[in-house]
Amino acid sequence: MARIVGGIGSSHAPSIAFAWDAGHRDRPEWKPFFDAYDPVKDWMAALRPDTVVVIYNDHFNRFRLDTYPTFALGCADLMPVADEGRGKRPLPDVPGNSDLSWHLSRSLVADEFDITMCQEMALDHGVMSILPLVTDAPWKVKVVPLAVNVILHPLPSVRRCWKLGEALARGIASFPADERVVVMATGGLSHQLQGADFGFLNPEWDEEFLDRVEKDPESLLDMTHDELMDRGGAEGVEVIMWLAMRGALRGPQRRIQRNYWAPVLTGYGLLALEPDASGN
């Protein structure tokens, strides 16, 4: 039986990808950010997951405005890294796990999540700005991408995302192969890119969110998108994807890492949790 061995929440950003590719990790604005991922990468190496399910959003690199799915699951065995408009990054294609993806498709649809199934899935910075920070290329883990609409309103509710995570956990638990799975969500924390309030940050809210998503996630489930955007900015609404990750983690969790760094444009959050075997 497959089981979830860890959960990660992390911000994503094109600038992380640029900084990584350009070798800027020791610059003052980046060092506290990248250093925080080192223990997570070590933990991942020790955990030896077979597959990482990445809950993320695409930025018009796989889905365009002609067709925009609310929830879409990648069901491919090899996925290219997207050209996001500034050329391709020097990263290898990413192995998928179509057996698990098709199983999850059946399980999620039976569980009333009518996801879009994608046999081609170019991966943008929603996945690829963070994947190299938690595991080394060439990729030793397989990736199952689960894209969530956080761009074109109406968006799924916070509670709906939580339930998606719960359904995802049921799907993983019923997969017959002996697989170790990490569930990772990317996005947030506070930032607003649109309009004259470009650069909006709210570290106070971000720290509160990190506290609550770890220790009391259900206290966040009734928040509306407007409340999330008022506190975290228009693009800060991406944190709804963290609730899907958190909904997939059942029982007591041990914190492996928590970090927050908001130097310029985005409140960068990082949280890594591991199911606490002693508490179960």
Added chain:
Amino acid sequence: MSVSPPRRIAYTGEVSRKGYRMSKFFVGLTEEANRTVFKADPEAAMQRAGLTEFEKGLIRERDFLGMLDHGVAIYALGKAGGSMGLSLMEIGARMRGETVEQFLATRPLNRQQS
């Protein structure tokens, strides 16, 4: 210290519809061939995309706030920036009516150091 909410912006279907043609044009710039055409002859590329004179004017002026008001998606603007030689931060500073240097001076990283 509590932070005041930003101006609330939700990119709805109705907003998206207004800027659909421009968003689609910019998203097409994720293809190298389209970037090459746009950089070599932007007027011809805009003409071929069927943009209106108003829309062409927004692009010629690099009026990103105007493009947002016209319903262009923020991530489509990011792709436009890729072909215009502008980073997201340069686009953002323009939306705030600032230079990049002015914008960076307001950032926590630089406030901590000063």
